[in-house]
Amino acid sequence: MRPSPAGDMRPSPAGPVRDVVVVGGSIAALTAVETLRLEDFDGRITVLSDEDLPPYTRVPLSKGVLAGRETADDVVLAPLSDEVDLHLRTPATGLDTANRTVLTPAGPVRYDGLVLASGARARRIGTADQAERVLRSYDDGLRLRDHLDRAASVLVVGGGFLGMEIASTACTLGKEVTVVDLAPPLDRLLGTAVGGHVRTVAAQAGVRFVLTHGGVRLLGTPFPTAVETADGQRLEADLIVSAVGDVPNVEWLAGSGLPVAGGVLVDERCRVAPGIVAAGDVAVSTTGDGALTRIPSWTNAVEQARAAAKALLHGDDAPVYRPSRYSWTEQFGLDVKMVGPGDPQGEPTVLDGSLGTGSALLAWPDANAPQTVVAVNHPTPPAKLKRLLARATTGVAA
Ligand SMILES: Cc1cc2nc3c(=O)[nH]c(=O)nc-3n(C[C@H](O)[C@H](O)[C@H](O)COP(=O)(O)OP(=O)(O)OC[C@H]3O[C@@H](n4cnc5c(N)ncnc54)[C@H](O)[C@@H]3O)c2cc1C
Known part of the structure; x- marks a missing residue:
């Protein structure tokens, strides 16, 4: 029950x-x-x-x-x-x-x-004797910043919004960055078109992506210095950060x-x-x-x-709670705003611009009744994005 x-x-x-x-x-x-x-x-x-x-x-x-x-x-x-x-x-x-x-x-x-x-x-995947690095609190941020200063290479486990933002910041600091995940990072959140676009921009900035079905195991104590994938690959880095939910x-x-x-x-x-x-x-x-x-x-x-x-x-x-389902991420010079539950399926309808030109407003499944709307480096303000979705779900003109 x-x-x-x-x-x-x-x-x-x-x-x-x-x-x-x-x-x-x-x-x-x-x-x-x-x-x-x-x-x-x-x-x-x-x-x-x-x-x-x-x-x-x-x-x-x-x-x-x-x-x-x-x-x-x-x-x-x-x-x-x-x-x-x-x-x-x-x-x-x-x-x-x-x-x-x-x-x-x-x-x-x-x-x-x-x-x-x-x-x-932060969710952790390491063992009790591992001092796994995560980012949730201000103190985590200071510690991670300190570790980053001393690292030449960084491996981020988990390519959601948080993992990709950590990867992006590490890139801007000149680090060699790898992101490892079970599935192509961001596809589940933003759909394959936008997920693929962000990964292309990240790869151009130097990020290497490793996919591993079955997850990874952290190796090394107290601080992990490598991960082993389910298919037996060993990936090493000076700094390993878990961003796994x-x-x-x-x-x-x-x-x-x-x-x-x-x-x-x-x-x-x-x-x-x-x-x-x-x-x-x-x-x-x-x-x-x-x-x-x-x-x-x-x-x-x-x-x-x-x-x-x-x-x-x-x-x-009191009014019934209706979440606007608005969220955003900033990474690799991209400002990505979205409304909707995420995980949009299929090709989006282009409402304005194009991913190719770097600025796009996209809707799934179509422009008349969008369930998810994503803006990539597009000036549409959050309130207007929310209205686009509200108009579709309530039938009220924005
Ligand atoms: C690094 C990072 C970046 C993020 N960036 C974005 C972003 O760009 N866009 C976005 O939409 N969201 C982002 N998020 C998510 C967003 O920050 C969270 O959804 C938001 O903080 C949730 O707020 P909250 O108050 O519910 O919970 P929390 O922020 O988790 O706060 C809970 C508070 O309760 C305290 N607490 C816990 N247990 C107890 C207890 N037993 N007694 C007393 N106090 C307790 C905790 O210490 C904490 O202060 C980010 C999150 C992180 C970690």
Whole structure:
């Protein structure tokens, strides 16, 4: 049986929410706090974050921070107002829903409204004795930058957006770069036409691609210095970085009774249980066909956190959450923006420009009812891209 959000979602019989605890220290947490205040919530807000830095954006970590152009000052987001209690280095370690209490090493924290925004961490494929290099936090970024300084060659395991951005930054720093993956990098996200275009540009910048059906094993301790592919190839590099996806931070919810299945399960208004909502990389929802969907992207974290905060305050009167499915990546001099679920099949319809000339606006499966739209070095702003898709799904003119 599929898990479902727990319990009756009508507003809590305990009355209006007065004391909100937000668990998480990044964009979903910050957006939830801002939205609560915009909705005129004047009760107490406590934010519990296990990080050293106040809420910051991860987006520049694989770009400006890794390249050495940006520092903590550039990534830290707008400060929370004085009326919010921000507790850094304070992990939530457990949740007692019966007593409405979040457990922390510093003691229990009571809530009557709770926002789960604990995000995700980097997935690892190495063994316990390997110090696998990943990129998720600001500290990871500083460490990786330091390792890059001393490396002539870099091997990136995983050619998704993150792996390819790391490869791109390593290229600009003059490194010899290899990307290894199970399938042609970016095809699954952007379709074969755009994926192929980005790989061509990357190859022209010097990136070597290795495909291996069956994955790789990291070799060497403490730091991996080689990988072995399933077909027995050995690839060596001074620096090996894993960019193989993320894992939602849900372990602290063990025993709480909340529904967890590859993330915290939310309903169509981002509610998990009475008085509890979730947003961002930690949240997973069911689609019409019952499949579980998680959308780990910046825009989703922002949009979902807004919806979750409203649902916490207004219950069934809050709007149903409809993700815009907008995301983007910057790599190899290409600015790629997309709306839609990704994995577009077949040849796109060209709405403007062409990949050959370097600037293109493309739609799948066709121009009249696009399900995915991708802009490559094309000036269409994100809001217009979102409208193109909304027009197709609602039939409303943009
Ligand atoms: C290097 C990098 C580059 C990216 N670039 C892009 C991009 O270009 N475009 C894009 O759309 N997306 C990008 N993303 C994805 C985007 O950053 C994430 O989707 C977004 O950060 C999700 O926000 P979140 O607040 O849900 O989760 P997170 O950012 O994961 O934040 C969760 C926070 O909760 C804290 N936390 C976890 N557990 C606990 C606990 N038990 N108690 C207290 N605190 C806890 C964590 O330390 C963290 O501060 C990038 C991600 C990375 C790593």
